[in-house]
Amino acid sequence: MFQHDLGAPELEMLAEVLGQRILTTGAYTERVEALLADYLGVKHALCVTSCTGALHLSLLGLGIGPGDEVITTPMTFIATATAIMEAGAKPVFVDVEPETGNIDPAKIEAAITERTRAIMPVHLYGLMADMQRLRTIADRHRLSIVEDAAHCVEGRRDGIRPGGLGETACFSFYATKNLTCGEGGAIVTNDTALYQRLKLLRVHGMDKTANDRAREGYTHWDMPVFGWKYNMSNIDAALLVPQFARLPATLARRQALAERYVDRLTRLADVDIPAQVAGTPDTCIHAHHLFPIWTERRDAVIAALQHRNVEVVVNYRAIHLLTYLQDTLGHRPGDFPVAEALGRRTLSLPFYPSMPPEDVDAVVGRLEEALAEAR
CATH class of the missing domain: 3.40.640.10 (Type I PLP-dependent aspartate aminotransferase-like (Major domain))
Structure with a gap:
């Protein structure tokens, strides 16, 4: 990861x-x-x-x-x-x-x-x-x-x-x-x-x-x-x-990897990419700390990816639904529907500056297989 x-x-x-x-x-x-x-x-x-x-x-x-x-x-x-x-x-x-x-x-x-x-x-x-x-x-x-x-x-x-x-x-x-x-x-x-x-x-x-x-x-x-x-x-x-x-060079590598991911992922019908990850406006510089995607049947996709030795994590499930915060603050499902919907769909793909570009292609290939398996 x-x-x-x-x-x-x-x-x-x-x-x-x-x-x-x-x-x-x-x-x-x-x-x-x-x-x-x-x-x-x-x-x-x-x-x-x-x-x-x-x-x-x-x-x-x-x-x-x-x-x-x-x-x-x-x-x-x-x-x-x-x-x-x-x-x-x-x-x-x-x-x-x-x-x-x-x-x-x-x-x-x-x-x-x-x-x-x-x-x-x-x-x-x-x-x-x-x-x-x-x-x-x-x-x-x-x-x-x-x-x-x-x-x-x-x-x-x-x-x-x-x-x-x-x-x-x-x-x-x-x-x-x-x-x-x-x-x-x-x-x-x-x-x-x-x-x-x-x-x-x-x-x-x-x-x-x-x-x-x-x-x-x-x-x-x-x-x-x-x-x-x-x-x-x-x-x-x-x-x-x-x-x-090294910050300028590592940011450039992250940007290049993100662009490669976006290019490959746009061919997949079951994947959405957060807007500014897919194409940051000229008025923004995106730090590209993570590479998130949004997809339905997220948990099934994660299981299928892990079966294919692709490590992924979730950033994040909406935190107001975590047990302690629900109990302490009194929140319930439906309180913040946009965050909840994103939290059900989000996962972060492998992403780091020294990642070989061809690994992006391999991850996307296995993601395509995982999406098909999760349907």
Whole structure:
């Protein structure tokens, strides 16, 4: 399904870190933060242990907590919703666009109440949500935006990149992501005061880190706020540093593989492709984190593909129907019909930068067989 492309450059950087005194958050973490901020054109970046932690910290930094509501999408990984719950707030779902699976801006204002404090869009599969419309809605109702950009470090829409219009944008460096260190994440923001709060919240609320004390000599530290343990180590950061130089090339390979998939899949009658995956408008750059398709009899197709040694996954079933979220939030089938329909039909095909182009042809050939078997 996925193979990482880490190798000699990452091993060399890791060896360099292991020769240094500081293994926890330090100069290499700061280097990744500078690279990410420069790449995205934002003022500040902060590395953390996961995108879940980034979302959680963003909400805490914005003062969002018990009694508050955050509008988000049910077509996502569970962490989008659970991060809101970890902050003590309530996720309020809004249905999605049928063409893309992204949150539908036209349905957001009907979900806003006096308790709504923020919107948390997800840039699904690597396509940015419509941030201009979301920013207009947020400004009209004095709401913050926390972008779940776990799929979308390279994305762009209408000249806007992740972090350009949201109070924060949050990234994942999980094992399968376009930038990866196995586990990790980051927050970016243009708000300097918010960045300073997030730095405190990232490490127990302490105003000095171990790296600060090693660099400056020991001075007493204070804990001005209650914080969390979300800081990224130099070891994880070392794996990320060499990948920034490869981002344009790996994105180009993903784009070429996606185009090949689209060309082959358009010949299959039983397959639909999300609109912006099939042909991204000139105003967008799709990060192509995943290659999803939509098909009927999805589970039977998955079984037939696995029988043919093709590994596939589902990204995602609509999360409001998962047992815990149903029990906690009271949702039932039919609440968000577009997300539910996509969740019944979606599956992600094998897709990674080093994938040989001929493997795309092989996957599509086996998919055609699986579709016939599932009829």
